Amino acid sequence: MARTKSAPENRMAKRMLILETAIGIFASKGYHATIMQDVADDLSIAKGTIYEYFPKKEDLFLAVYDMWMDEYEQAMHKAVDDHFDPVSKADALIDTTVEFYEKHANYAPLLLEFWAHALRSSSDIFLVRIREMKKRLAELGVEVTNQMQKLHLFRKVDSGSFAVLELGISDGIFLQWVLDGQQYSLRDAYKFRQSVIGSGLMTDTLRTIVATKVEKKLQQGFINQSINRS
Amino acid sequence: MARTKSAPENRMAKRMLILETAIGIFASKGYHATIMQDVADDLSIAKGTIYEYFPKKEDLFLAVYDMWMDEYEQAMHKAVDDHFDPVSKADALIDTTVEFYEKHANYAPLLLEFWAHALRSSSDIFLVRIREMKKRLAELGVEVTNQMQKLHLFRKVDSGSFAVLELGISDGIFLQWVLDGQQYSLRDAYKFRQSVIGSGLMTDTLRTIVATKVEKKLQQGFINQSINRS
Amino acid sequence: MARTKSAPENRMAKRMLILETAIGIFASKGYHATIMQDVADDLSIAKGTIYEYFPKKEDLFLAVYDMWMDEYEQAMHKAVDDHFDPVSKADALIDTTVEFYEKHANYAPLLLEFWAHALRSSSDIFLVRIREMKKRLAELGVEVTNQMQKLHLFRKVDSGSFAVLELGISDGIFLQWVLDGQQYSLRDAYKFRQSVIGSGLMTDTLRTIVATKVEKKLQQGFINQSINRS
Amino acid sequence: MARTKSAPENRMAKRMLILETAIGIFASKGYHATIMQDVADDLSIAKGTIYEYFPKKEDLFLAVYDMWMDEYEQAMHKAVDDHFDPVSKADALIDTTVEFYEKHANYAPLLLEFWAHALRSSSDIFLVRIREMKKRLAELGVEVTNQMQKLHLFRKVDSGSFAVLELGISDGIFLQWVLDGQQYSLRDAYKFRQSVIGSGLMTDTLRTIVATKVEKKLQQGFINQSINRS
C-alpha cells in the first residue's frame, strides 16, 4: 500500500522537518539570537530554502508556536475525552500539562519568548493566536468545573472566572519553575496547588466566619464584574 | 542650607534621569526595538553620554529592572511593616501588588521581557537578580503564612512551598491579564484568587473525605521533597 | 488545409506569448523590479520554462526590445513605401512615430530603460542593436531628405547630419513628453517641431543677413567634420 | 581670518566628498551595479559612515543628481546674466550646455539613468525635481525667445512651446550623442541644430507657399492647445 509520497505530502514533510529543527534552535538561543543561517545549517539546506516555506523569520517563529501549542491543546482535549468523571478529567488535565512541559522542558523558555514577542510584534497575529488558544482551554476548564459543581463536588463558583484563574495559575507555576531553574518537581508543584485550591487553607473556624463573604466572591468571579466598569 | 549638589550626587541624579527615560522607551518599544539613540534623543543628550553611565545596553536594561523591582520590593516590605495582624498584612500585600501593576500597567510587558531576557542572556546576572528578589519576597510570604498558622487561621501548610506558589500565582494572573489585553480588573482577579485559595472549592462533604490526603500534601509542600530527588 | 502546427511553429508561438507578457511587466515595473516569477505567474507557466526560451533575464529584455523596435521599424519603412512624394513620406514618418508611441504610451519608460541598460550592460549587444536600428532609420531619413532637396523643397543640407539630428529630436521630444507626464499631445509637439524645423524662426531680414553662414553650416552638417577630429 | 572649519562646515565638506566620489561610481557602473561598499572603499571610510550622510542609497543617488543639475542650472543662469543681447544669450546657453556635457562626458549615461530611475521610483521626488528644473530652464528660454521676438529677430512663435521643444531637442541630441558613443562633436551637433532651427530648411519658394499655415502653427505652439483637450 505504501506509495511514494506525493508532492504536497513531501512539501508538508519538509515543512515539518524545518519546524522541528527550528524549535530546537529557537528554544536554545532565543528568537533574536537565532539566525536563519543557523537553522539552514542544522538542516544542511540553503538559507533560501527556508524562505520557500516560511517567507519571514517571524512566520517560522509563529509556526513553531502553532505546532507546539497544537500538540498541547490536542493532548488537553484528549485528557478530557478519555475520562468520564470530572475528577479524573481534572487530574488528567494536570497530568497532561505536567507531562507536556516536562517532556519539552528545554523548550520551556520559548513560551515566555512567545508571550514577550506577542506583546511586541507589530502584527497582533501572535496575540490573537494566544488568546484563541486560551479561550479554547478555558472552555475545557469551564466544562469540567461545571460538572464538578453538578456533582456537588465543587461549591458554587463562577466557572468562567475559575477557568481563567486556573490557566493563569498554571502558567504562573510553570514560569516560576523555569525561572527557578527547574529545581523542583513541576508535578509536585501542580499537585500542591491542586490541594491548596481544592480544600483551601483556612481552618474550619475561620472558614465558617467568612463563609458568606467568600461564597459571594466565588459566585461573582472577576470577569463578569469588570464588564460593568470599563 | 541648600548647597550645590556634590559631583557624586549629580552623577546619581543623572543616572536616575537616564533610567527614568529608558524605562519608558523599553516599555513601549521592547528591548530589541529600543535603540540607544532613542534614549539619548529623549534625554537631549549624546549617545556617548549614556555609555558613561551604563557601559552596555544590557546594563541599562538591568538597571531599569532593578529600579523597578526595588520600588516593588520596598512597597511590599512596607505593606508588611505597616500592619500588625497577618490578615491585614496579607491583604496589604495583595493591594500593594495590584496597585503597583496597575500604576505601571504600560510597563507590564517589560516584566515578561525581563524574564525572557534573563533566560537568554549569556550572563546569569539577570536570573540571579530575579531569584534573589523572589527569595526575599518568598521570605515575606513565609513570615505572614507562619503567623497565620500560629493564630490558627491557616491550616498546617508548608509555608515555603506556599509562598513560592503564591508568587507564581501572582505572576501568572498578572501575565494572563496582560496577554488578555488588561480587559478585566486586576484587583478583582487577585481578590477572586484570594477567596479560592483561602477557602477552597470543595464542598464540605468532599473535603471531609479527602481530608487526610490533602492534609499530608499541604504539609509536605513541593519544595523540600524535590531536594531528595535531584 | 489547416494542420496541427509543427513543433517549431509552436515554439515560436510560445516565445511570442512570453514576450508579449514580458513587455507589459517590464514596462510597468522596470527591468530590475521585474522578477522572472512575475512573468511566469502572469503566463501561468513555470519559471523554468521561460529559461527554455530565454537563457538569461537580459536575453528576454533584449528580445522585448527587438520585438518592439522591429514593429516600429517596419511601420516606418511602410510609411515611406506607401507614399510617393517626399513631403507625404515625411508626414507619414511623423504620423507613424506618433501613432506608435501613443499606442504604446504605457511602454514608453521602457525605451529609456533600454537605453540606460544598453549603456550599462557588460556586453555591447544592446548598443549594437540600437545603433544598427538608428542607422537604418537614418538611411530612411537621408533618402527622404535627398528627395526633398532634389525637388528643391529643401535647401542644401547635409542629409546625413540632418537625419541623425531628426532622430535625436524625435527621441528628445518623446523623452520630454514622458518626463512631463504625457500632459500634452505628442502629435501637436511633433507638428510644432516640423514647422519650426521646416521654415525656421528667423525673420526674413535676419535670414538674409546670416544667409551665407547658415548655408555653409547646413551643408557641412556635423558628422563628417568630426571624423577629422577624433 | 582663516579659522579651523566649524563642525557643520566639516559635515558639509564630507558630504560633498562623498557625493563627488559617488557620482563617479554611479556614472561608471550605474545605479544598480553600484554597491555602497564600492563607494565606501573608494573613500576609504566605513560603509556605515555613508549612511550617516545619506540614509538610503536612493538619497545618495538623488543628491548626486541635485549636485550635478545645480551646477548646470547655475551655469545656464550665468550664461544669460552675462550677456545683454538675446543672440549672445542664446549662443551662451548652447555653449554652456555643450561645455557642461563635454566636461562631464563620462557622467553622461547617468542622466539617462536618472530619468529611467525617476520614471520607476516609487516616490515621485525624482520626477518632481526633474520637472522643477525643466520649468526653470524653460523660463530662461522663454525670456530669451521673447527678447528675440521683440527685436524682430524671431518670427512670432509661442515662446513657451518653443522653449519646451528646445529643451527636448537639446536632451535628444545629447542622448543621441551618448548612444552613438560620442563619436562626433557635440558642439557641432548643437550648432548644426541652431542653424536648422534658426533659418529653417525650406526653400524660399516653398516657404512662401506654406507661409500662412506655418505662421499659425508657430504661433499656436503645442502646449496651450493640449490643455483644451485633456
Next chain:
DNA sequence: AATGAATGAGCTTTCATTCAT
C-alpha cells in the same frame, strides 16, 4: 518540454560601541 524546489551569492541597512576631541 515543462516543472518548481533548491540554491547561495549578494545587497542594503542597522546599531551597539568606540574614541578623539
Next chain:
DNA sequence: TATGAATGAAAGCTCATTCAT
C-alpha cells in the same frame, strides 16, 4: 564629562539560475 562621527560586523531577505524528475 560630554560629544557625536565613525565604525563594521551582522543578518534578513531576494531572486536569477540550475537541474533532477
